[in-house]
Amino acid sequence: MDNVIPLFPLKLVVFPNSKYPLHIFEPRYKNMLEFCLMNDKGFGIVAQVGKEMSNIGCYVKISSVLKKYENGTYDIIVEGISRFSIDKIEIHDNGYFVAKVYEYGDTDPTGDIVLIQEVKIKFEAVLKKINFVPDDPFWDNFIKTDTKSFKIAEKSGLTLTEQQELLLIQDENSRLNFLKKHFIKLEDRISKNLAGKLLIMNDGFVN
Numbered sequence: 001m002d003n004v005i006p007l008f009p010l011k012l013v014v015f016p017n018s019k020y021p022l023h024i025f026e027p028r029y030k031n032m033l034e035f036c037l038m039n040d041k042g043f044g045i046v047a048q049v050g051k052e053m054s055n056i057g058c059y060v061k062i063s064s065v066l067k068k069y070e071n072g073t074y075d076i077i078v079e080g081i082s083r084f085s086i087d088k089i090e091i092h093d094n095g096y097f098v099a100k101v102y103e104y105g106d107t108d109p110t111g112d113i114v115l116i117q118e119v120k121i122k123f124e125a126v127l128k129k130i131n132f133v134p135d136d137p138f139w140d141n142f143i144k145t146d147t148k149s150f151k152i153a154e155k156s157g158l159t160l161t162e163q164q165e166l167l168l169i170q171d172e173n174s175r176l177n178f179l180k181k182h183f184i185k186l187e188d189r190i191s192k193n194l195a196g197k198l199l200i201m202n203d204g205f206v207n
Contacts, residue, residue, distance in 0.1 A: 001042070001059045001081065001082060001084065001101070001103065002041070003100060003101065003102075004098055004099070004100050004101070005041075005042065005043055005044045005059060005084075005098065005099060005101055006032045006035065006036065006041070006043040006044065006092070006096055006097070006098055007043065007044045007046060007057075007086075007089065007096070007097035007098060007099045008029060008032065008043050008044065008045050008046070008096070008097075009045075009046050009047075009048050009053050009097065010045055010046075010047065010048065011047065011048050011160060012045060012047060012160075013045075013047045013058070013160060013163035013164050013166075013167055014045045014058045014060055014078065014080045015058065015080050015150035015151075015153055015154065015163075015166075015167065016058060016080045016081065016082055016083060016147060016150055017079075017080055017141075017145050017147065017150060017151065018079070018080045018150065018151070018154050018205050018206075019063055019077055019078065019079050019080075019205065019206035020060075020077070020078055020080075020205055020206060021066070021075065021076070021077055021206060022074075022075075022076050022077075022078055023073070023074070023075055024073060024074040024075075024076060025073045025074075027095070028094060028095030028096040029096055030072050030073065030074065031094040031095065031096060032092075032094070032096040033062075033074055033076070035094075036062060037062065037065070042059050042060050042061040042062070042078075042081060043059070043060060044057045044058070044059050044060070044084060044086075044099060044101065045057055045058055045060055045078070046086070047160060047163070047164050047167075049160060049161055049164055054164055055085060055086050056083060056084070056085055056086075056104055056164075056167060056168050057083070057084055057086070057167075058080045058081070058082070058083055058084070058167065059080075059081045059082050059083070059084050059101075060078035060079060060080050060081060061078065061079050061081055062076055062077075062078055063076075063077040063078060063079040064076065064077045077206060080150075082103065082104075082105070083103075083104040083105065083167065084101040084102060084103060084104050085101060085102045085103075085104040086099045086100075086101055087099070087100040087101060087102060088100040104170070105170070106147075106170045106171060106172060107170045107171055108170075108171045108172060108173070109146060109147065109172050110172060110173075111147075111148055111149065111172040111173055111176055112173055112176070115173055115176045115177070115180075116148050116176060118180060119148070119149075119152060119176050119179050119180050119183070120148075120152070122179075122180060122183040122184070122187075123152050123156065123179070123183060125183070125187065126156075126157075126183050126186055126187055127155075129187065132155075134155060138151075138154075138155070147172060147175075148172075148176070149166070149172055149175035149176050149178075149179060150166075150175070152179055153166055153175075153179060154205035155205065156179060156182060156183070156186075157186055158182065162182065165178070166178055166179075
């Protein structure tokens, strides 16, 4: 990741090692995308929570271009690479934001094996309750990734604010405990209404 990157504020949190579809239609961000494609560069996605732009985001690379429309609009898939902290934001001549950033990594990236299993069991219990079965690639990627918390978070029914809270945590066990508590609350919500199910079903991550 470069020290200065294009910035794309969205009502969206992308996690490291996750994939997400985007529809790029605004002229300034079409310009940004053209720059990234031409120079084999990525860009930063930062969540807009209310009127505030988050200070911690995820650097993404363009995994694939699904379609380019005649008007220059794009359908793409991006892949989360690593987190960053914003130092300074400016506006590029083409209208999009650029930011000076620093790496924002984990102080302890190792998850406790027992805790991982506990969270996985609770996660599967919630999925079973709503009759939702992730595709095989989801579990294949879960096995391969070191940060199990971020993979589980993709289909956990977290609100935007909760997703951003999780992104900020720099310790894998703390993230796993965050999710464990979340699933306990979510089970109760699902028992009472469909809100939890809708949150999970509407998560747009690509397995």
